[in-house]
Amino acid sequence: MAGLRNFIKLAKWRPTLSLALASQQRSKYTQHQGVKGIRNRKSYFEAQMQQGKRDDDNDEQNGDSRSSGELFDMRFLDDRAYDEVAGGAMRITRNVATSQQVLILQPYVKWSAKRNLPQDVKPEDQLAEATALIRSLPNWQVAKALKVPLENLKRRTLFGSGKIDELKTLIADLRQEMSLTCLFVSKGTLSFAQKRYLEEEFHLPVMDRYSVVIQILRLHATSAEARLQVAMAELPYIWSQAKDASASQIRRQGYALSDLQKEILKTRERKLRAELEQVRRHRQLLRQKRKQQNYPIISVVGYTNAGKTSLIKALTAESDALQPRNQLFATLDVTAHAGQLPCNLQVIYMDTVGFMSDLPTGLFECFVATLEDAMLADIIIHVQDISHPCHNAQRNHVESTLRSLAFNVGGEHQPPIINVFNKCDLVPNADDHAEESTAHHRISARSQIGLDPLLLDIEAQILSVTGRRKIQMRVPSGGPEMAWLYKNAAVIDTQADLENPQRLLMQVVISQRTLEQFKREFC
Numbered sequence: 001m002a003g004l005r006n007f008i009k010l011a012k013w014r015p016t017l018s019l020a021l022a023s024q025q026r027s028k029y030t031q032h033q034g035v036k037g038i039r040n041r042k043s044y045f046e047a048q049m050q051q052g053k054r055d056d057d058n059d060e061q062n063g064d065s066r067s068s069g070e071l072f073d074m075r076f077l078d079d080r081a082y083d084e085v086a087g088g089a090m091r092i093t094r095n096v097a098t099s100q101q102v103l104i105l106q107p108y109v110k111w112s113a114k115r116n117l118p119q120d121v122k123p124e125d126q127l128a129e130a131t132a133l134i135r136s137l138p139n140w141q142v143a144k145a146l147k148v149p150l151e152n153l154k155r156r157t158l159f160g161s162g163k164i165d166e167l168k169t170l171i172a173d174l175r176q177e178m179s180l181t182c183l184f185v186s187k188g189t190l191s192f193a194q195k196r197y198l199e200e201e202f203h204l205p206v207m208d209r210y211s212v213v214i215q216i217l218r219l220h221a222t223s224a225e226a227r228l229q230v231a232m233a234e235l236p237y238i239w240s241q242a243k244d245a246s247a248s249q250i251r252r253q254g255y256a257l258s259d260l261q262k263e264i265l266k267t268r269e270r271k272l273r274a275e276l277e278q279v280r281r282h283r284q285l286l287r288q289k290r291k292q293q294n295y296p297i298i299s300v301v302g303y304t305n306a307g308k309t310s311l312i313k314a315l316t317a318e319s320d321a322l323q324p325r326n327q328l329f330a331t332l333d334v335t336a337h338a339g340q341l342p343c344n345l346q347v348i349y350m351d352t353v354g355f356m357s358d359l360p361t362g363l364f365e366c367f368v369a370t371l372e373d374a375m376l377a378d379i380i381i382h383v384q385d386i387s388h389p390c391h392n393a394q395r396n397h398v399e400s401t402l403r404s405l406a407f408n409v410g411g412e413h414q415p416p417i418i419n420v421f422n423k424c425d426l427v428p429n430a431d432d433h434a435e436e437s438t439a440h441h442r443i444s445a446r447s448q449i450g451l452d453p454l455l456l457d458i459e460a461q462i463l464s465v466t467g468r469r470k471i472q473m474r475v476p477s478g479g480p481e482m483a484w485l486y487k488n489a490a491v492i493d494t495q496a497d498l499e500n501p502q503r504l505l506m507q508v509v510i511s512q513r514t515l516e517q518f519k520r521e522f523c
């Protein structure tokens with residue numbers, strides 16, 4: 001196990017972050033200021049460009065030989081000029097510790113035929129997910145959450161004038177009781193014009209799903225890799241908001257990018273791409289190492305909050321390293337955890353980022369580098385929250401995303417998938433509806449129910465896909481063969497050979513390749 005533990009230490013290595021803490025002190029919402037504030041800062045920008053060039057030169061000189069502590073260069077992420085541009089587009093705050101009172105509006109199209117939603121996702125389910133998103137942010141409270149029926153979601157003002165008046169009255173009433181600080185309209189993205197209009201009507205910063213998720217990701221991204229990916233995920237949104245702004249002819253009113261700001265975004269994007277390429281290479285290196293070490297890999301994937309981290313915690317001895325949390329997107333890093341199958345074979349479980357529907361694809365494209373690992377595993381465990389009202393829709397969403405991820409990493413080949421219906425303690429008597437046709441395990445990671453049959457299934461699948469077999473070998477008792485097998489194979493059992501006291505019967509799990517090595521060495 002020591003070798004595996006050392007390898008896992010390497011996989012979980014985190015570079016030291018050189019964060020400028022000053023940025024944490026920034027004000028609540030960075031109000032959008034157009035070009036104001038950085039128009040006259042050409043020299044600042046030039047200095048940044050110079051620094052960028054110096055960094056690039058260093059990168060080239062150092063190439064892959066950069067020491068692990070310098071692998072990801074994070075300094076450029078802390079950039080005040082960028083923060084102003086980002087704040088204008090996303091209304092996100094650096095200081096999440098500030099308490100917020102949020103009004104959540106869940107718009108939905110009245111006529112189900114137009115709704116464009118899976119059959120079993122109802123507006124109230126969407127509202128519950130929106131509420132869970134806000135509750136994932138510490139100190140953010142839901143002042144009120146309500147569904148708002150609409151004819152369609154494309155209107156420039158989003159809501160009709162009657163609805164706007166109704167909402168204004170509601171907001172005025174709420175303000176009697178508390179100080180509202182933010183309006184969350186739970187729609188993938190709002191156009192810049194929609195946001196601007198609503199902000200002027202309600203006098204509140206307006207966020208959409210994309211920007212709320214970015215806010216959560218920023219909070220949960222602690223590793224260098226996750227921070228780079230989140231920073232990358234912000235850019236398509238900022239570009240699209242700027243495009244909306246210029247298309248809707250409201251340049252005068254605020255959010256339009258100057259050439260200087262465009263350069264800031266482009267420079268940042270270029271540097272992020274370079275750093276993420278390093279991430280990809282680093283991951284490839286780890287993958288190669290894993291291959292050499294020959295440990296079977298099991299990826300645990302699923303919708304956010306389904307219980308992936310909890311399951312790995314239940315299947316491994318890593319009680320401290322893994323902290324399941326009732327928050328969306330609690331896990332943002334792909335991390336490796338050592339486990340042992342009933343036959344004593346050592347394996348690695350990979351914890352992954354959760355999926356979520358109704359998010360623009362750009363948001364998750366940035367996590368593809370890490371999710372690639374999941375697709376290159378020997379088997380995948382798909383954890384599903386059986387107690388969730390939309391669990392069918394969540395499963396379909398994850399499955400279709402997995403298919404496109406498999407396509408991305410080069411081919412239709414997908415590792416075998418084991419379906420796990422988690423949280424069965426919450427719905428002990430539920431029948432499985434449409435799932436009857438899908439083979440699955442009903443478990444509770446929290447209450448440790450159903451884990452033994454699951455482990456046996458994982459073992460059978462791993463042995464089959466990795467070409468390992470359980471065999472019995474007769475070896476000299478206390479000889480080098482015995483030590484070799486303990487080192488290179490999984491030993492299930494040893495017994496004295498009743499026919500020959502000098503020999504031992506060893507039951508082992510071994511791959512064909514390792515068996516050939518054994519034969520070369522000893523036979």
Ligand SMILES: Nc1nc2c(ncn2[C@@H]2O[C@H](COP(=O)(O)OP(=O)(O)OP(=O)(O)O)[C@@H](O)[C@H]2O)c(=O)[nH]1
Nearest residue numbers: 305306307308309310325326329330331354445446
């Ligand atoms: N009742 C019950 N709750 C569970 C079970 N498994 C996990 N949970 C809870 O579900 C919540 C989410 O668990 P996690 O393991 O963090 O879920 P995750 O899929 O890793 O979530 P993300 O990393 O955010 O995508 C936590 O509050 C867990 O305690 C279970 O079997 N039963």
Ligand SMILES: [Mg+2]
Nearest residue numbers: 308309330331
């Ligand atoms: Mg998790």
